[in-house]
Structure formats: C-alpha cells, structure tokens
Amino acid sequence: MAKITYHTHDNKTHTIDVQNGLTVMEGAVQNDIPGIDADCGGGMACATCHVYVKEEWLDKLPSKEDGEEDMLDMAFEPKNNSRLSCQLIISDELDGLEVNIPSKQG
Amino acid sequence: MNKTDVLIIGAGPTGLFCAHQLGIIGLSCEIVDNLDKAGGQCIELYPDKPIYDIPAVPECTGEELTNNLLKQIKPFSVKFHLNERVEHLNKTESRWHVKTSGGVEFDVAAIVIAGGVGSFEPRKFPVKECEKFEGNSLFYSIKDKSIFKDKTISIFGGGDSALDWAIELSNTSKVNLIHRRDGFSGAESSVQKVKELNDQGKLNLYTKFQLDSVMGDKNIELVKIKHDEGEIKEFKSDYVLGFFGLIMQLGPILEWGLNIDKKTVQVNTENFETNVQGIFAIGDICSYPGKLKLILSGFHEGALAARGCFKYAKPNEKLRFEFTTTSKAAQERLGIKK
Numbered sequence: 001m002a003k004i005t006y007h008t009h010d011n012k013t014h015t016i017d018v019q020n021g022l023t024v025m026e027g028a029v030q031n032d033i034p035g036i037d038a039d040c041g042g043g044m045a046c047a048t049c050h051v052y053v054k055e056e057w058l059d060k061l062p063s064k065e066d067g068e069e070d071m072l073d074m075a076f077e078p079k080n081n082s083r084l085s086c087q088l089i090i091s092d093e094l095d096g097l098e099v100n101i102p103s104k105q106g
Numbered sequence: 107m108n109k110t111d112v113l114i115i116g117a118g119p120t121g122l123f124c125a126h127q128l129g130i131i132g133l134s135c136e137i138v139d140n141l142d143k144a145g146g147q148c149i150e151l152y153p154d155k156p157i158y159d160i161p162a163v164p165e166c167t168g169e170e171l172t173n174n175l176l177k178q179i180k181p182f183s184v185k186f187h188l189n190e191r192v193e194h195l196n197k198t199e200s201r202w203h204v205k206t207s208g209g210v211e212f213d214v215a216a217i218v219i220a221g222g223v224g225s226f227e228p229r230k231f232p233v234k235e236c237e238k239f240e241g242n243s244l245f246y247s248i249k250d251k252s253i254f255k256d257k258t259i260s261i262f263g264g265g266d267s268a269l270d271w272a273i274e275l276s277n278t279s280k281v282n283l284i285h286r287r288d289g290f291s292g293a294e295s296s297v298q299k300v301k302e303l304n305d306q307g308k309l310n311l312y313t314k315f316q317l318d319s320v321m322g323d324k325n326i327e328l329v330k331i332k333h334d335e336g337e338i339k340e341f342k343s344d345y346v347l348g349f350f351g352l353i354m355q356l357g358p359i360l361e362w363g364l365n366i367d368k369k370t371v372q373v374n375t376e377n378f379e380t381n382v383q384g385i386f387a388i389g390d391i392c393s394y395p396g397k398l399k400l401i402l403s404g405f406h407e408g409a410l411a412a413r414g415c416f417k418y419a420k421p422n423e424k425l426r427f428e429f430t431t432t433s434k435a436a437q438e439r440l441g442i443k444k
Contacts (some may be wrong), residue, residue: 037369039223039354041390041399045151046223048353070291073264074351078316080334080351081300106229106354 002095006033006051009103018090024099025049025085035101042086044068048106049085051099052076061088061097076106108185110134111419112412113204113214115192118146120281120389120404121220122175127412128438129182133419135218135263137184139205139223140191145172147222147390148401150352161402171401181441191225195385202384214416218386219371219380220408225357229350231262233322243325244346251434254279258342260329262317263349264289269296276309282341284312284331312339321344342347359391367393377414378407384418386411 004027005015018027028036037048044067053061058081068087072078085099114121114126116140128135143149148168156165164376190206195217204212228246230236248271261268264285269292272283280332283300290297304311318332329343356369365372365381370393373379378386388407390399416425430436
C-alpha cells in the first residue's frame with residue numbers, strides 16, 4: 001500500500017491509498033480522479049496517462065522502459081519530469097509519491 | 107445512398123469479426139473507418155508488436171491479425187468506406203439514415219459501433235495560437251507538398267513522419283526539424299540521414315527544443331522555440347508542421363443520445379445493444395460490469411450484437427442457431443464448394 005497524491009489541474013489535491021501492484025494510472029482511474037484518460041488501458045500505446053512527477057521522486061522511480069520515452073514524445077506538453085503513470089507500479093517504496101496531472105491529455 | 111442491413115463503425119478487429127458474424131447469419135453490412143486502412147488500433151498503434159492472447163493463435167502481430175480477419179470476411183465482399191467519419195444519425199421510421207464527414211449516406215436497419223476509443227485524430231500543439239493558423243500555414247498532415255517549395259518549414263516531432271518529411275522536404279525547402287530530446291522514435295536509418303543533412307547544412311536540427319510560440323498576421327511568419335534550459339530561439343518560418351501521432355477522440359458519438367460513462371458506451375450483455383434501440387456497441391468502446399478490453403471479448407460481443415441486429419434487419423424472420431461446421435446455409439454464404 002502506498003499513499004499517492006494527485007494534484008489535478010483545477011488545483012485540487014487527492015490523496016489516495018493505492019494497493020501494491022496496481023499502477024499510478026489505475027489508482028487515479030479507479031478513484032475517479034479527473035485528467036487521466038488511459039485510452040489504451042495501460043499498454044504504453046497512447047500517452048494519455050501522462051503525469052509530471054514531483055522532482056524529488058524522479059530518481060526513486062523505476063527507470064523508463066524502451067518505448068516510454070517514445071510515447072512521451074506524443075504527450076501533451078512533455079517535460080523532464082514527465083512519466084506515463086501506467087508504467088509506475090505501486091510498491092511500499094512509492095509511499096508519499098506526488099504527481100501533477102496536466103491540464104489535458106491531447 | 108448505400109442500402110445495407112447493418113453499418114459497422116470502426117474497422118478494428120472487433121468490427122471486422124462482427125462483419126463475419128453478420129455474414130454467417132445472412133445479413134449484409136458495410137464498414138466506415140476514419141483511418142485510411144482497416145485494422146484500427148492493431149494497425150495504427152502496434153502493427154509489428156506481438157499479441158499472445160488470441161484464442162488458438164499463440165502469437166501474431168497486429169498486422170497479421172488484421173490480414174487474417176480480412177481474409178476471413180472475404181466471402182462476404184464487405185464494402186469499406188475508409189477516411190470517413192460518421193457524423194449524423196437520424197431515425198426514420200424503423201431504419202437509420204447515416205451520413206459521414208465526406209457526405210457518404212447510408213440507409214440501414216441497425217448500427218454497430220466498434221469504434222475503439224474513438225476515431226484517431228492528429229495530436230495538436232499545446233500552444234494556443236496554433237489554432238488560428240491551422241489549415242493555412244500550420245498542418246498535422248500533408249496533402250499537397252508542392253505548396254512548400256522554396257519556403258521555410260519548421261517540422262516538430264521525432265517519429266517516422268517527422269523524420270521522413272524533414273528528409274523529403276529538405277530537397278526543395280529550407281527545413282528546421284525540432285524535437286524535444288536527443289533520441290528519436292523513428293527509424294535509425296532516417297535519424298542518421300537527418301544528422302547527415304544537418305552536418306551538410308541542408309537542414310537545421312534543434313533537439314531539446316519545443317514550440318514556444320508562433321506569430322504572424324494571417325499566416326505564420328515567425329516561430330519561437332524554447333530549450334529545456336530556457337533558451338529561446340526564433341526564426342522566420344512560412345509553415346509549421348506537427349507530427350505527434352494520433353489521439354483517439356469520441357467525437358460525434360457523444361451526440362447520439364447514448365449513455366456514456368468515461369468515454370465508453372453502456373450496453374447490456376445480452377446482445378450489446380445501447381440505450382438507443384438499433385444501436386449496438388462492441389469492443390473497447392462498450393462498457394458493462396466485468397468488461398475486459400481484450401480482442402477476444404470484442405469477438406464475443408460482435409457475435410452477440412450481430413444476432414441482436416437480426417430482428418431489426420429481418421423483423422419477420424426467425425433466426426435459428428447453427429454451427430458453421432454443419433450449416434448448409436452458412437457454408438453457402440462462405441462460398442464453400444463441396
């Protein structure tokens with residue numbers, strides 16, 4: 001279990017307990033947190049679950065697999081702290097993670 | 107006017123297999139898709155990637171799956187209307203009148219929406235002013251490359267479309283290629299070619315830059331790009347091209363009075379009909395308790411929706427359940443000669 005904080009574009013903050021093994025994307029979708037579309041369902045094929053990770057967390061996350069950076073090229077306003085939230089699998093180590101959800105996904 | 111029993115919206119695997127199931131039970135159908143080819147997400151998102159969970163097919167690619175489905179529906183000579191998006195639906199007595207973006211019209215008894223997550227549309231620049239120039243000096247696809255001759259073009263993106271067009275247009279235009287990072291997702295040979303052209307001064311490559319703003323009166327005149335570290339560069343540019351792939355948009359489907367929840371259409375699991383009689387939804391676009399977004403689920407949904415269409419297409423006939431192995435009628439429809 002990890003507490004994940006999602007900052008949405010409307011300046012609201014949602015802190016959710018997400019079970020280990022789910023992804024940051026699923027945590028948002030299952031709890032109706034707006035702004036993560038996840039069109040492809042977690043297949044790293046669409047870039048609509050794009051989030052900005054709080055800088056201090058960047059090094060603590062599992063590194064990007066081949067393909068994630070390619071998909072991020074397609075994301076709406078990608079930055080250096082951009083990740084696809086479907087690739088961030090929850091574990092105890094991610095307890096306290098904070099992500100910002102972009103204003104839109106495309 | 108195209109008169110047929112059923113109109114299928116979406117030529118992905120689910121739509122294709124539904125056409126097969128309609129054919130088996132003796133109904134005609136035509137298929138509309140916004141892309142220029144059949145296959146849907148399989149072709150657009152992962153043509154070369156393997157799929158391992160099609161029953162009885164241990165491994166195949168998106169392209170192989172599509173080709174096999176096309177082969178499977180060949181006996182039914184299904185008519186495809188590609189590069190068309192369904193815009194308007196109108197119920198006239200017991201039939202539907204349908205119109206596409208390109209003005210193609212249909213008169214059908216039932217509609218099956220197999221639209222995936224919506225139709226594929228180009229992803230656009232986040233910069234707001236871009237909208238103003240879209241279609242006159244800013245494009246997301248190229249229809250007529252001759253307009254770029256002897257002009258300055260700024261191309262954004264790092265995939266094959268961006269690289270291929272940068273290479274091709276560099277023969278006749280002054281090309282700036284701008285990409286957000288040093289790595290590219292396009293083919294390695296194209297990346298090498300672009301770097302060579304850059305070294306030879308035949309093209310200007312800017313990496314770790316993204317579009318900051320565009321300026322101009324009627325047409326774009328000036329483009330500003332911003333480096334990761336904040337540096338701004340500006341240059342004159344007659345045209346801006348953005349190649350960021352495609353995103354799926356539900357589009358006009360939202361306006362058809364269907365119950366929609368989180369970009370999906372609610373259906374019953376008996377025949378995958380929506381809240382609107384005569385409109386069915388199958389595949390990734392439909393939702394019901396327990397829905398799995400798998401191709402195999404789409405096949406099942408298509409088989410049941412096809413049978414659901416029967417009562418609208420042939421209201422005075424009774425559909426009898428048959429196996430293709432033993433049904434003479436089904437085998438005749440498949441064109442099997444004994």
